[in-house]
Amino acid sequence: MSVPEGDRPESFWDKLGVSEAVTAATEMARGLGTGRFEMSPDELRSTRAEWQAIFDDIEVMRRDATQMTQVKGPGAEVASKGQARAANESGHRYLVSLAGIQAYVDKFGKGLDRTIAQYEQTDGDRAEVFRRRQGELE
Numbered sequence: 001m002s003v004p005e006g007d008r009p010e011s012f013w014d015k016l017g018v019s020e021a022v023t024a025a026t027e028m029a030r031g032l033g034t035g036r037f038e039m040s041p042d043e044l045r046s047t048r049a050e051w052q053a054i055f056d057d058i059e060v061m062r063r064d065a066t067q068m069t070q071v072k073g074p075g076a077e078v079a080s081k082g083q084a085r086a087a088n089e090s091g092h093r094y095l096v097s098l099a100g101i102q103a104y105v106d107k108f109g110k111g112l113d114r115t116i117a118q119y120e121q122t123d124g125d126r127a128e129v130f131r132r133r134q135g136e137l138e
Contacts, residue, residue: 041119044112051109058102065095 039047068091073080 041116041123044116044119048109048112048116051105051112055102055105055109058098058105062095062098062102065091065098067091068094 069088071084071087071091073082073084
């Protein structure tokens with residue numbers, strides 16, 4: 001049974017903004033899979049900057065979250081140690097999750113870099129052909 005979207009409680013990922021980043025990535029990936037996804041070079045550069053900002057935000061989240069793997073119990077008894085261990089394991093799983101998301105964002109960003117380089121190479125090649133033809137006409 002699914003919960004209607006409007007009635008769904010805000011998740012931990014929603015609060016961190018990660019869900020929005022993943023949703024944006026998914027929407028962009030859908031367009032790429034059709035074989036026809038057009039963007040101007042300026043739009044690509046702008047999109048690349050946005051992906052870099054997401055990558056940087058996740059890096060800050062990872063750095064801030066390292067303290068979640070260094071929890072110490074309030075006492076030396078078994079219960080305190082067990083709670084600390086559970087918290088540290090949870091923190092570690094969170095860091096692993098962030099690393100996976102960041103790797104995805106990085107891979108997508110590098111794909112945009114390659115696309116931008118291809119645009120620039122093609123534009124440069126066309127400009128050279130134009131200069132040569134213009135010289136032939138003179």
